[in-house]
Amino acid sequence: MEYFIQQLINGLTLGSIYGLIAIGYTMVYGIIGMINFAHGDIFMIGAFIALAVFLILTSVFGFAFLPLVLLIVLIVAMLFTSAWGWTVERLAYRPLRGSFRLAPLITAIGMSIVLQNFVQVTQGARVKPLPPQIQGGVTLMEGMNENGPIVVQLSYMQMIIILSTVVLMAGFTLLISRTALGRAQRACEQDRKMAALLGVNVDRTISLTFVMGAALAAVAGLMFLLLYGVIDFYIGFLAGVKAFTAAVLGGIGSLPGAMLGGLLIGLIEVFWSGYFTVEYKDVAAFSILAIVLIFLPSGLLGKPEVEKV
Amino acid sequence: MATSTSSLPAPARSSSLADSLRDAGTAALLVLVLGFFFLGVRTDIAPGGLTLTFRWGLLISAVAVVFAGRLALNLFVFKAKQPVTGRMAGILEGTDLSGLGxxxxxxxxxxxxxxxxxxxxxxxxxxxxxxxxxxxxxxxxxxxxxxxxxxxxxxxxxxxxxxxxxxxxxxxxxxxxxxxxxxxxxxxxxxxxxxxxxxxxxxxxxxxxxxxxxxxxxxxxxxxxxxxxxxxxxxxxxxxxxxxxxxxxxxxxxxxxxxxxxxxxxxxxxxxxxxxxxxxxxxxxxxxxxxxxxxxxxxxxxxxxxxxxxxxxxxxxxxxxxxxxxxxxxxxxxxxxxxxxxxxxxxxxxxxxxxxxxxxxxxxxxxxxxxxxxxxxxxxxxxxxxxxxxxxxxxLGFLSQIFGPGFDPTQYRMLIFGLAMVMIMVWKPRGLISTREPTVVLKEKKRIGADMVAQGEGH
Amino acid sequence: MEQTTPAASAGNRWDVDPVLTVEHLTMRFGGLVAVNDLSFNVGRGDITALIGPNGAGKTTVFNCVTGFYKPTEGRIVMRHGPGLQAEAVDAVTASGLRYRSMPEGSVFLLERMPDFEISQIAKVARTFQNIRLFGGMTVLENLMVAQHNALMRASAYTVGGIFGIPGFKNAEKAAIDKARYWLEHVNLIERADDPAADLPYGAQRRLEIARAMCTDPQLLCLDEPAAGLNPRESAELNRILQFIRQEGTSILLIEHDMGVVMEISDHIIVLDYGVKISDGAADEVRTDPKVIAAYLGVDDEAEIDVPEIKQDVEEVVHVAAAPAAAATRKPARKKAAPKAKAAPKAKAAARPADDAGGHAGTRPAGLEAPRAAGADNLTLIKGVGPASEKKLNALGIWHFDQLAAWKKKEVEWVGAYLAFPGRIEREEWVKQARTLAKGGKTAFSKRVAKGEVPTSRASKPAARGKGGKA
Structure with a gap:
């Protein structure tokens, strides 16, 4: 039981990170109907920027008050990563708007390769370890199992991750449902041409979608950095694939779906590693995706697609 | 402003130059922002944690290269009256790649x-x-x-x-x-x-x-x-x-x-x-x-x-x-x-x-x-x-003579591969050879343009 | 088509020798009943038309017949070979098989078959409302794809084809010949090597029909084949359809263009809100008051092109224009309806008010005459046309508050009485009446007041417009 709860907490933490990345996928898919393969690498870029800012603040400027440092890191990482998201859209996707559908998919894969190798070339291929910054936690329960005493702990790091995810999700839902920007986004999602005819600046709306997705990916990148303490240029690929899987699982195009999918993928992975084998955790996640899609072709929260004849 | 007759072409020219400069400036600024933490700063593992190296020279030269490149592109290709690539494009268009096939x-x-x-x-x-x-x-x-x-x-x-x-x-x-x-x-x-x-x-x-x-x-x-x-x-x-x-x-x-x-x-x-x-x-x-x-x-x-x-x-x-x-x-x-x-x-x-x-x-x-x-x-x-x-x-080993002995072109292989993928796709979204040949013909074989062929988007 | 005797409903050719029988077909999408307990026959060698206002469920019926939807309930029988083959149908139904093929005749239960088998085995071909061609393939290739199954067999399921067995070469030649035959008949032979997406709209429609014919169908289902065609193209379409019929293929078509329907159909089935409201030869259907009411009652369905129907409509509106006056003088409400209706065209088809007693539910209580202030304009309720208002007046329903008081039972009865069950609920007559009874306005009544929508009141400027326009 204790073990189960501990795994649940770990799963929710991991799932929150996946969920934050998945939102970027699902928003972009919703608005222009393409898989933004480079989004996972934007997450990686976010993590690298966060690392650099953190090091600059602590070692060059000598900041010591951790909450303030983290806040600055968060803001700077979000801003700079947004610039990356905007640039990727502007260079690789906007020229192909309204063209052949596979073309942006290929440029997305190309961009993903570019980003990975750019970071590899400029920052080196070796992993970057960062010692844990936030330590300690709350002990929720204690018990015994066959291996001896077991403690269920909710670390402060996990709390921060889950909490900020909840806050960001809430803010985001408000943004989409209440603001003019959100309305423009939903309009573009329904019918881009019509939205343009009604005076919505479609290009700007799409750019802002990429910017928002990138900002959330930067948050996820910072959390990943703090949680695992190790990043390299390749973390974007697997995280991206998992997050995309999460978005599809939840029903692509749906924000709550992306979050739900992220949590589910996180839980599946953690529980599979906890109870079965670590090696096959990705196989478990991917298999469940395939099974869900076969029986629920539009994902868990996606709108069922009625075949129009 | 000069007299109305002579001033007509002049503002167009100067605004085109100003536009080009502004545009190149924007591009350079973007590179500054994007490159700041990647070109300007490098983190490396060192004993006792990570160290930072600052490479302002690299960052500034990247910004300068992009500014100059973008300005040249603007002046001679994008915003010029007769872009230098115009002739090239004409030649390319004239040659029917599919006929060559x-x-x-x-x-x-x-x-x-x-x-x-x-x-x-x-x-x-x-x-x-x-x-x-x-x-x-x-x-x-x-x-x-x-x-x-x-x-x-x-x-x-x-x-x-x-x-x-x-x-x-x-x-x-x-x-x-x-x-x-x-x-x-x-x-x-x-x-x-x-x-x-x-x-x-x-x-x-x-x-x-x-x-x-x-x-x-x-x-x-x-x-x-x-x-x-x-x-x-x-x-x-x-x-x-x-x-x-x-x-x-x-x-x-x-x-x-x-x-x-x-x-x-x-x-x-x-x-x-x-x-x-x-x-x-x-x-x-x-x-x-x-x-x-x-x-x-x-x-x-x-x-x-x-x-x-x-x-x-x-x-x-x-x-x-x-x-x-x-x-x-x-x-x-x-x-x-x-x-x-x-x-x-x-x-x-x-x-x-x-x-x-x-x-x-x-x-x-x-x-x-x-x-x-x-x-x-x-x-x-x-x-x-x-x-x-x-x-x-x-x-391309000779490049290391230009960029110094530490330069290894193979390191940039995949980076260039990715860039080439993006650029070819933006240049020709339908691919290099995009016409379709009919499989059966009654009288005369006509090639089918790419804009008509579907891509199987699953509706 | 003149050989059909209008009165003898039992002896209708389509009931004696149907190629397709739809029985108790019901299709639900979630809570929405798109088609409700629909039954009809399609005669062998006939051109049968399925008509009805927008949203009547015609395309849903088509999709059920051609296997793109699985019907919620009901049986759809396709027959090759003459007669009803009743025992065979029952035997196959009981057996759990999808079909039975015999030399003397075959029976197919379409609701059990996947869509591609319906075309491949049961030989039912279809076209689509929004044309579905293989745009990047040439016209000829489109017709070759239609002969896929025959060519697959000839190529020994690809294996022989790779090695170029002679049988395949011959089969391919035959397929090209068949394609050429149909291209000549739809007048597209000159465009055979052009991509289908290059053709103008009318030609694409014809190509889609030719492509469907290349599957050698016994029944051809056409979903609005004349939509978007100009008069010349429409005439050409008529010629093509007549030719297809001569070739021995029965045709079932959905069509809005009444000119096409009335000119070529032997048999017309009228749907409204998923329910069959009329079924018979063209002459019978065009004079059926229920059909007229269905087309009249729907406000945005003003396109009736047949002069006869137009005339009928006009007459009904005229009579309805002074309903209260006539009815106040003659309080015998049971007589009011038949009289008013029968006056212009003394057709036997008019429904006597007496048989209205046979409907399920409770007949709402009516007043002998409108109250002192005069009858309300019931056509302010969206969905109530002049004809329905007249019928309601005949029941003694004169005021909004009477309608507002209806419960489920009354609604059910009136629905059956007006011959469009379900519509009162759908259009929320009762709710609208409640608002109007309180002196409020609905979105629709505002439009009426502005004269945008014609009403039964002669005093309103637009009152005559309905008849004229309709």
Missing amino acids: KWLSRILLAFAIVLPFFFTVFFPDRDRQYIDLAILIMTYIMLGWGLNIVVGLAGLLDLGYVAFYAVGAYSFALLAQNFGFGFWMALPLAGLLAAFWGVILGFPVLRLRGDYLAIVTLAFGEIVRIVLLNWYQFTGGPDGISGIPRPTLLGLEFSRGDDGFAAFFGLQYDSIHRYIYLYYIIFILAIITNVVTMRLRRLPIGRAWEALREDEIACRSLGINTTNTKLTAFAIGAMFGGFAGSFFATRQGFISPESFTFLESAIILAIVVLGGLGSQIGVVIASVVMIGGIEMLRN
């Missing part, structure tokens, strides 16, 4: 036939390297042609094609390791096994559409790789399988021994013989792939594939069993992938899961799309340009 393919075929001898005669000291590169390109051509059936003809987006390549390679390796099969015995079996896996995978997922199919095939490719990586007893895990037998010519091995190929024909032993032989094997396999694909296109099954890409619902209304049709496309594509895989195994003599990553799938798909979906000659051009061009970077 027939001649080009004949010339390429002729060159491919004599290629090994061409290199041994004209580049005797580097022939091994060039023939090896030709083998690599030919492998990608074959893979591209195989995937073209699935993506180009049937319009099914498959991001996990490398799985079948892996199945082919491991089938041969395991058959050789456990049952002592030779290459020629294992080749058909490897193809059949890959096709079988194609059906096994295809059956549940083929009713998914468009991007859902893409992500599930991607997942399948990853599953295969992870299983290969972790099933240690069977596949050797990350260590892979080594000692895979080389192909023999009617039982003759390409070895130094007395019963080897060279001794049998009374030639002096030279390892180049094996390279040439390997080249012809993959050449013939690729040609078979091409001929079969071209044949299939003119058969009812091929037309059904293309019809499926155009409109699946209409297909069903005409009595076409779309599930079976998709499965055959998947299986035949997988089979050629399997053939190519077992060739890969015999060429390398060693395989490991590392060779079958998503990047391989992405490269094969990129070759198909860059070449032009459904176009056979397009795949050839794209393979030569992308694979050949990138490998050529290895030869």
